[in-house]
Amino acid sequence: MVVTLLASPLAADPLPSWNAGETRSAIIAFVDAVTDPTSDDYVTPSDRIAVFDNDGTLWAEQPVYFQLYFALDQVKKMDASSLNSDALKAAAAGDIEALLATGKDGILEVLAVAHTGMSVADFKATVDEWLAEATHPTTGKPYTAMVYQPMLELLSYLRDEDFATYIVSGGGIDFIRVLSEDAYNIPVNQVIGSSLISEYVADGDSPALMKKPDLFFNDDKAGKPVAINHHIGKRPIFAGGNSDGDFQMLEWTTSGDGPAFGLYVHHTDAEREWAYDREGHIGVLNRGLEEGGNRGWYFADMAQDWAVIWPEE
Amino acid sequence: MVVTLLASPLAADPLPSWNAGETRSAIIAFVDAVTDPTSDDYVTPSDRIAVFDNDGTLWAEQPVYFQLYFALDQVKKMDASSLNSDALKAAAAGDIEALLATGKDGILEVLAVAHTGMSVADFKATVDEWLAEATHPTTGKPYTAMVYQPMLELLSYLRDEDFATYIVSGGGIDFIRVLSEDAYNIPVNQVIGSSLISEYVADGDSPALMKKPDLFFNDDKAGKPVAINHHIGKRPIFAGGNSDGDFQMLEWTTSGDGPAFGLYVHHTDAEREWAYDREGHIGVLNRGLEEGGNRGWYFADMAQDWAVIWPEE
Numbered sequence: 001m002v003v004t005l006l007a008s009p010l011a012a013d014p015l016p017s018w019n020a021g022e023t024r025s026a027i028i029a030f031v032d033a034v035t036d037p038t039s040d041d042y043v044t045p046s047d048r049i050a051v052f053d054n055d056g057t058l059w060a061e062q063p064v065y066f067q068l069y070f071a072l073d074q075v076k077k078m079d080a081s082s083l084n085s086d087a088l089k090a091a092a093a094g095d096i097e098a099l100l101a102t103g104k105d106g107i108l109e110v111l112a113v114a115h116t117g118m119s120v121a122d123f124k125a126t127v128d129e130w131l132a133e134a135t136h137p138t139t140g141k142p143y144t145a146m147v148y149q150p151m152l153e154l155l156s157y158l159r160d161e162d163f164a165t166y167i168v169s170g171g172g173i174d175f176i177r178v179l180s181e182d183a184y185n186i187p188v189n190q191v192i193g194s195s196l197i198s199e200y201v202a203d204g205d206s207p208a209l210m211k212k213p214d215l216f217f218n219d220d221k222a223g224k225p226v227a228i229n230h231h232i233g234k235r236p237i238f239a240g241g242n243s244d245g246d247f248q249m250l251e252w253t254t255s256g257d258g259p260a261f262g263l264y265v266h267h268t269d270a271e272r273e274w275a276y277d278r279e280g281h282i283g284v285l286n287r288g289l290e291e292g293g294n295r296g297w298y299f300a301d302m303a304q305d306w307a308v309i310w311p312e313e
Numbered sequence: 314m315v316v317t318l319l320a321s322p323l324a325a326d327p328l329p330s331w332n333a334g335e336t337r338s339a340i341i342a343f344v345d346a347v348t349d350p351t352s353d354d355y356v357t358p359s360d361r362i363a364v365f366d367n368d369g370t371l372w373a374e375q376p377v378y379f380q381l382y383f384a385l386d387q388v389k390k391m392d393a394s395s396l397n398s399d400a401l402k403a404a405a406a407g408d409i410e411a412l413l414a415t416g417k418d419g420i421l422e423v424l425a426v427a428h429t430g431m432s433v434a435d436f437k438a439t440v441d442e443w444l445a446e447a448t449h450p451t452t453g454k455p456y457t458a459m460v461y462q463p464m465l466e467l468l469s470y471l472r473d474e475d476f477a478t479y480i481v482s483g484g485g486i487d488f489i490r491v492l493s494e495d496a497y498n499i500p501v502n503q504v505i506g507s508s509l510i511s512e513y514v515a516d517g518d519s520p521a522l523m524k525k526p527d528l529f530f531n532d533d534k535a536g537k538p539v540a541i542n543h544h545i546g547k548r549p550i551f552a553g554g555n556s557d558g559d560f561q562m563l564e565w566t567t568s569g570d571g572p573a574f575g576l577y578v579h580h581t582d583a584e585r586e587w588a589y590d591r592e593g594h595i596g597v598l599n600r601g602l603e604e605g606g607n608r609g610w611y612f613a614d615m616a617q618d619w620a621v622i623w624p625e626e
Contacts (some may be wrong), residue, residue: 034599095506120542173543174547187359188545188547189544189547190546191544195543198537198542198543200535200539202564207538216543222513222515223513225513226513230511231502232501232503233490233501233502234501234502248520251520252513255519255520304329
């Protein structure tokens with residue numbers, strides 16, 4: 001009786017920021033099918049695993065990855081006498097163009113300053129401070145305000161239907177873990193990302209995990225299915241991405257025996273966000289556009305499918 | 314009213330197979346403290362993370378690691394004409410002494426036969442078949458019957474008190490995941506272990522994760538805190554092990570700011586299990602015995618603290 005009084009006969013709209021359309025309908029039909037015990041497509045709750053790219057899928061990534069802004073801001077704190085390379089000087093000046101002109105080695109040098117030589121705990125504290133104060137150069141918003149409201153609703157909808165939601169990002173695992181709980185309601189153990197070697201050092205007063213310069217794992221492209229297996233140990237049934245770096249994750253997810261859903265966020269809205277796909281230095285979506293339709297994947301066309309982009313709208 | 318009728322005023326004994334003693338009392342006092350919201354040592358449920366070694370801590374490891382028996386049994390299936398080394402011949406004959414005499418390279422050759430050149434899915438299916446049929450050479454029991462009943466109770470007790478229980482093993486992550494749910498009630502995403510490189514291959518009909526010969530991560534000693542950070546992203550508050558390979562895991566767990574518990578299983582029972590510690594080729598516990606007491610860690614003396622060893626007793 002109490003249950004009857006509390007339960008609403010019609011569930012509230014789970015995706016209020018999604019416009020009516022093929023993609024929205026397909027998401028809801030998929031979730032209905034895998035959660036309906038009488039459906040042939042029913043999936044037991046412990047196998048309802050959903051994986052999402054972060055940059056360009058859950059939050060914005062233009063004009064450059066936000067983690068690079070973090071690195072620039074750390075270089076800006078350095079003593080001027082330590083800026084002994086063109087890359088460091090460009091970073092300290094906030095001159096992205098000049099930094100990119102120094103090439104991959106220059107970018108890695110800047111990233112190393114911000115990401116190595118300290119403990120994981122100290123790194124996370126630095127990221128936490130930065131997130132609290134830094135603002136995006138174009139929008140002026142805090143970076144954590146540049147998450148996509150429709151994707152927050154999708155994450156929440158999936159969790160309400162007993163999915164476990166994971167981030168599987170080419171960005172840094174230690175970086176994203178600082179914001180995942182507050183920004184996405186995703187616990188840190190459900191964040192998968194790229195990482196540097198870390199070393200356990202116990203020669204001082206208390207042991208620490210120190211961040212070293214060498215790459216441990218590059219969680220991009222074919223690395224994503226590998227990392228999914230390593231961390232989760234099961235094949236997901238829902239994958240969301242926005243670039244060709246996510247292609248293999250969607251491919252792996254939708255190649256299992258049972259039902260599965262592949263979703264590409266397509267950046268089509270130059271007015272409210274950015275419009276880009278086949279070309280550029282970030283978030284290139286080419287093969288995904290070519291093959292996604294034939295593979296049965298759906299596209300969230302930001303201009304068309306999303307009634308709002310940002311949470312505060 | 315319904316709640317009052319259903320709830321027992323005195324909880325059932327959570328550790329019935331543990332004899333009364335210092336270690337049992339300390340475990341219960343710790344769990345009581347971290348779960349009591351009025352205690353200074355209270356820990357919020359999402360931070361109640363417990364990590365356990367597997368071989369020698371949750372199940373037996375003598376006379377050699379059970380995963381090595383799995384490898385031997387795979388070599389036995391090989392065509393005789395393919396046994397082109399002393400190591401493979403010894404393995405096919407089930408002659409552990411002769412295999413160990415071939416040294417590290419010989420053992421790695423045998424492990425490679427059983428663990429590489431197939432997909433993760435095929436490997437898991439092979440392990441699953443093996444576990445269903447194989448029996449331990451000394452006890453004649455299925456390997457999954459050689460788990461420690463007192464540790465099953467400890468895992469269950471911790472989960473009942475809203476801990477997340479993880480395995481952090483030097484053994485293979487793909488191997489342990491085949492048995493973790495049935496044997497320990499631990500989901501596969503909470504299994505951490507050593508692993509080989511796996512490669513995503515999508516050139517055939519359907520993509521696969523192929524197991525390659527090179528080591529990806531050795532989850533032993535100082536690798537355990539590194540892997541804990543990588544997979545869980547938080548410092549545990551409870552760690553259980555049985556050898557010096559677990560020392561750094563216990564050290565890391567008990568070096569945080571808040572309350573923490575370090576537990577060593579001490580193999581002291583030659584009649585019911587095996588007795589070994591400072592010497593041997595497996596499960597050496599030397600530094601742990603020297604320093605554990607001063608570090609505030611507790612020891613489960615199997616002969617003294619455990620009323621039963623195996624589940625069926």
